[in-house]
Amino acid sequence: MQLELTKDQEMFRRTVRQFLERESPLTKVRELADEPAGFDRAWWRQGAEMGWTAMLVPEELGGGTLSGQGLLDLALVAEEMGRLVSPGALVPVNVVIASIVDAGVGGHGKALEALMAGEAIAAWYDGSGVTASPAGGGYTLDGTAELVEAGADADHLLVTARTGDGLRQFLLPATAPGLTPTRRDSLDLVRRHADIGLDEVRADVDTLVGGDRDAAAAVDRQRQIATVLQTAETAGAIDRVFEFTTQWAFDRYSFGRPLASYQALKHRFADMKMWLEASHATVTAAARAVQERSPHAAELASVAKAYVGDRAAALVQDCVQMHGGIGVTWEHDIHLYLRRVTVNQLTYGTPSDHRRRVADLLAA
Amino acid sequence: MSEDLESYRLAAREWLAANLPTVDGGGARLGSDDEAWQRARELQRILHDGGYAGIAYPKEYGGRGLTPAHQRVFNEESAGYEMPLLLNVPTFSICAPAILDFGTEEQKREHLPAVLRGDEVLVQFLSEPRGGSDLAGAITRATRDGDMWVLNGSKIWSSGAYAADYGICLARTDWEAPKHSGLTMFIVKVHQPGVEVRRIKQVNGDSEFCQEFFDDVQIPASDVLGEVNGGWAVASRLLFHERTAVGGGSPYVSGGHAVARVPEPDLVELARRGGRLDDPGVRELIAESHILRTVAGQLVDRVSAGIRGGAMPDPAASLPRLFSATSNERRIDIALAVAGPAAVIPPAGAPGDLGARYLMRQGGSLGGGSSEMARNIISERVLGMPREFAADKGVPFSQVRQSQTPG
């Protein structure tokens, strides 16, 4: 978590936490595991009312921030969601919202409105599996968009496609003929992914986001936002895991003394505390850089993604170990966190992918 | 803020270009000979006369009274210039701040302006042959004799003592009190009758370490730093400044890194020279090293702000300290892996200090308090876990058992 919050941020954080504790505690998350979408639309609308979809939108378009730094504010929501392994599509919805806003809204005002109201959900694809061929003033899209978060549940899909002349991005209704989502299983109990087949999908020019020119820079920016929100969520998750595992170490006794009194274990907790604080530090630095559109934003986002991805999973596994046998049971909640941080680690670029991006920047 | 940062930056840039020589970054070795120390003092004098000494030190003691942010701006601008880096640790960032915290008005006026002029180098006389981690178990002895104290015993691992003017020295003054309550801190003149300084050769060939032998050294009572038998409070503060400095968060460090005196190896260049830059595995290692260094800085920022604002307790300074120690171990390993055999058998004419760095790899995890002690501090004083069993707790120090063969 960011160390120094404004009064407004502090109050907002508390409100979000109370809402999540009341409306989607871990018992509810376990129940939602059996629902196809993994979350409840009415719940999402309430979140939208609270501001989950407003932070990256300027006031004149109906949005607004708490601190003037919307991404840092939104990262607070992500952290709180991490603490309770919350469902929902915070990342794709906000990435799509930010993309529409950055592109000057154009003909996507209705979609933006619906997304901000929590009435609609959006999915986002930034991979290279889709091609766009010019056809009749617009484009025809073909290929497969793999691993799309909320892909089978979204009302809108922002799809990136390759053309002979750079990238283009299109905002399509989920009902567009030729779109076929196929759900995938996920290690996460409530976060859903799908592959979306595109078979001669007609995309008129008015579906373009950012106009008929190369979208590479826009895609970079979207990735940075996704990275910040996702790593913030992971940081929130490990914060909570470390909290209850430390408490456990005080409460659990062996040989007549608490686990917390054994130096071998104390030292592991010290290392974990260091990873935890370093994770928060690098997420905050990345959030700030992306918020400010710093020239280092891409680098710092990848630094955070690589560092947090590796350390968070290692930290939760260590916490499993500190729990003993109960740590590998279905009954104990720690696996909910392990699932979330592992899925977060390996989606939107693995730590290895992000290290290579950093290397490309260094060796350029 | 008394001076706006951007104009400060521009002024510093101009002044540096006009007054300091640049370094070529070719890895010139500094740090183990009298010449380097002499040069550091000269450079500090130039900085002082130009108004860039002790930027974050109070004005009344010869500093500029500006903020840590000003110091940081100056440090950024000073990259590439020859700077008196040898004076950073421990003089500027550990010893002088402790004098600022605990010194009498006379002590502050005597030492701080001289330090900032480059006239006085301070070192730490803390570790002893009997052990450094258990610092409060010091057995160097000071006995009161009228207006004087008489010092006997030995200190070891004191970096740079041969070139220093004063050592901040922890000694036992009451043997019947429990160990923490019988210690007093002194400001001891290094070059005086009764002090013998011996240099110790390190694995990398440097002889920066010293051992001192004290034989009836006379110390005026006015050179006690802090309270008599209150030396542990001063030592704790020194250790706090030390952790902050070696962790990279000191506001008193002038010019680049606190510790590194030799430029960091350029891994991209090393890989290119070795024909490995296209190897994806090597590229990932280069990135990992960069990531660790970046996160180390980010953690310093977070913890410094946390301690300043009260969100974190002082012992949290051990977090960046442990991070810098452990990440440097990893980064040295990476440098070797990236360089390959050239790390240990450098081609003719190439600078070859990677192997020596590797030999000194654990130095960073020992100096400034070991990583294990940092982990003790984090678990006990940040997380509040039970303290380790101590056999010497509450016992008159004269009855505490000591090592079988004190070193």
Ligand SMILES: Cc1cc2nc3c(=O)[nH]c(=O)nc-3n(C[C@H](O)[C@H](O)[C@H](O)COP(=O)(O)OP(=O)(O)OC[C@H]3O[C@@H](n4cnc5c(N)ncnc54)[C@H](O)[C@@H]3O)c2cc1C
């Ligand atoms: C580069 C460098 C610069 C230095 N500069 C100075 C200086 O300027 N002035 C000065 O006074 N000293 C200096 N030192 C000394 C340094 O502070 C000590 O080396 C350090 O505190 C460890 O003390 P020791 O060497 O006596 O090892 P010991 O205290 O004997 O420790 C040996 C090993 O046991 C571990 N250990 C000890 N106690 C515990 C415990 N309770 N729990 C877990 N593990 C434990 C230690 O971590 C270490 O790994 C320097 C050392 C280095 C390497």
